[in-house]
Amino acid sequence: MKVLMFGWEFPPHITGGLGTACYGLTRGLAKHNTDVIFVVPKAFGDEDTSKIRLVNASDIEIDTRESIYHDLWKRIEYMEIGSNIIPYISPEEFENRQVIEELEHRKDEKSVLGRKYEFSGKYGTNLFEEVARYALVASAVAASRDYDLIHAHDWLTYPAGIAAKKVSGKPLVVHIHATEFDRSGERVNQQVYDIEREGMMEADKVIAVSNLTRNICIERYGIPAEKIVTVHNAVEPTGKEELQAGRAVKEKIVTFLGRITYQKGPEYFVEAARKVLDRDPNVRFVMAGQGDLLNKMIKRVAKLHMSSKFHFTGFLRGEEVDRMLAMTDVFVMPSVSEPFGIVPLEAMRSNVPVVISKQSGVSEILKYALKVDFWDVNAMADAIYSLLNYKALPEMFKKYGKEEVDNLKWENAAEQVKAVYDSLFK
């Protein structure tokens, strides 16, 4: 079986979990005799193409005189970017990017309809423009390749997926890694919502990364339940050596790691920290990450008189994340809404016991984790305290948690995706 797959990013050029998930899935599919043609807006040349054929959309020429493109173009009107749609990116990164994007944006609008178009493949200001152009390219790719079905990841590629389906008549699977509600809470960007909904409506099958996300698709987008299949994400083994980070402080360390935005629930972590410190002063809390709520959190921590025990590290990357996890005793993910949530799995792989919110997709598959409602600060504090003080609990989690995570293989997730593919041909 051959799949034409549309993604927005591919390792190593990623800003968040989407590219990593796509990479894992394609490798997993290869083990189930499924070939993938993976189309990205911009290929850099250093991607791992051992298991897939990577198509660089920037290289694709299209003849805009052909009427099919004009029809499509009418459907995909030029769209200005909103401010709230950036999926996996820190605000500071976004700002940096904006400067670059503005320079690039001086291009003539017509270039979108030119023969060739240089995609940035990022999440910049002309994102909608790129999404639209990407859809045009998709139809060109769709017409020229041989494949059995189309698979599109997240809203950025849905117009492409729909266009490809129109051109080829092949079935379409859309994959929901996150919805607009996960990214923006209740203040959704209507354009993005509309694209997401259209993608799911046009698709023959929808894959959601968790039951939580599946329910959002049913309830918020009105997609028929029988059309949506949950396939939980997996994690690629890192092969990294276990880091033995020397800790500089004698206290135990409790860590929050993620964007400091409403959706990640940082304030609940702060409130829980106060409750724990009231009872057990022998703890330090760390909030690692960036986000629009950072200043508010710093103020709140000061107001609660625990600034000497509560630390902000700013944005951590790569090895810094590994080092942070290596010195962590308890990892907390208090997300208000988390379609899946890969970081707790990384923590568990580093032998760190985790507390996760019940409002996260990953809580559906983990046994060796403490699960609390994100708003239940008392339960969260209790969970943290217990992991710090009742040693049988962290010991059990360390003993079995790593094994549990190691068993979440992309090979198995891909098998379920393959089953979805097969169901389209019955």
Add this chain to the structure above:
Amino acid sequence: MRSVCMYFQVHQPYRLRTYRFFDIGADHHYYDDYQNRYLIRRIAEKCYLPANNLLLDLINKHNRKFKVSFSISGVALQQFIEYAPEVITSFQKLAATGNVEFLAETYAHSLVALKSKTEFIRQIKMQVDLINELFGQKPTAFRNTELVYSDEIGEMVNELGFKVMLAEGAKHILGWKSPNFLYNNSYQPNLKVLLRNFRLSDDIAFRFSEQSWSEWPLTAEKYVDWINAVDPKQPVVNLFMDYETFGEHQWKETGIFDFLNDLPGKAFTNSDIIFRTPSELSDLLESVGSIHVPFPASWADEERDLTAWLGNELQDEAFDTLYNLTQKVRQVQDPSIKRDWLFLQSSDHFYYMCTKWFSDGEVHKYFNPYNTPYEAFINYMNVLSDFSIRVDNWLAENPDSPEETIGKAYVNIANSIKKEAKSVENELKKKMAGKINDFNNLLEMSDKELKKVIKDIDADQIAAAIKDLGEEVEERFKKLASPKNRARLEELKNDAVDFTKKKVTEGRKAIFEQWKSFSK
């Protein structure tokens, strides 16, 4: 002639409320009173009361040929007294027929047999006394919590004078043997052992309403046929099950009460079945030999071992933490601590921490207040932390309690040091508030305080300050002064140095200032 021995287990634990770690040391009430009342009332109405009424009718209807036995835990009885006294009355009526035997067990429905013989004996005595008080019977048969039995437990039970004990007829204990005989303990042949026929018991307790079961629906007639189909040489069929089977595990709508209602009638008309109680059987039957159970076995799950309550990291830590308190609690006289000590031992608390049934927990979810074993563990450990603090506090406050232990002595010393430090501090403050200008007040300080105050004062100033205050004061100051100052004081005295009034005032002022700075 075939004997049938029916014994029903009645037990409900005191379920714990959600007890957060910040309640530790602050709130000593551990129980979910609302939930406990609700459950006791509900089960009373659905099971205990209707089932008791039915049994009473059956005993009367069949001219007292029908007999049953009960084991009711102390914590269950306690809750009946508290929340549903009519259940006690109803059991008393059954007791009055003379056809009902009440068995002994541990008051707290605990697994203490695995940990402490003394505590095991104490709890059995409590239970026996309560049964005697409520039902006018002194139990002669014993059944341990969850039917946990081993050779050693049997030996202890024999020592307490019981003549028969109930146990699980697990395959791995029996091998090729049949549970349908009377056996005896392998160390103490005087103690007889009755074994549960798990197939016939579970046909009622677990499979009765299972529509996918090939034998469904189960009728009394069919069931009596099965009992009669047992090899005639095997004298007894032991049907042991939870009493909640009737009306609670198996709802009334499944026909479980009709089944029970029909059972004795069918047994008497179609066969020569006789209903007997454990103590009767132990007098009546000859033991066919001893049964070897080197490792404790229970009636739970497929494994019939202890893994439902003990074995995973959480259960073991909780269990050990609890029983590490045994020695200390024994010295405590406080009734509320004594009571909680019992309630916290109920095996149910450990059962909720079991991780065996992550996938299929249906049977075990029953009445389980927790969503996960971790929540059960966390909650229990929080409660236990508070309990442990209370025990320590009580022992610290009651140093004269009979058995002085080394641990307690340490606690006492630590506390008395703390107390002393506190009183020094308080006294100093009190004096500060008073007339600080009167130098004589200074002299009221304890040696310890005074020593501290004059430590850094110049010897000449001290000598000036104490001028004309007499030999005694001089000696005291000399004694408390630093070695260097002491020498200088000696010197000044020998030289008979006189001080002006001004010097005296200055000296006293210096000491005052020092005193002030200390008491801040």
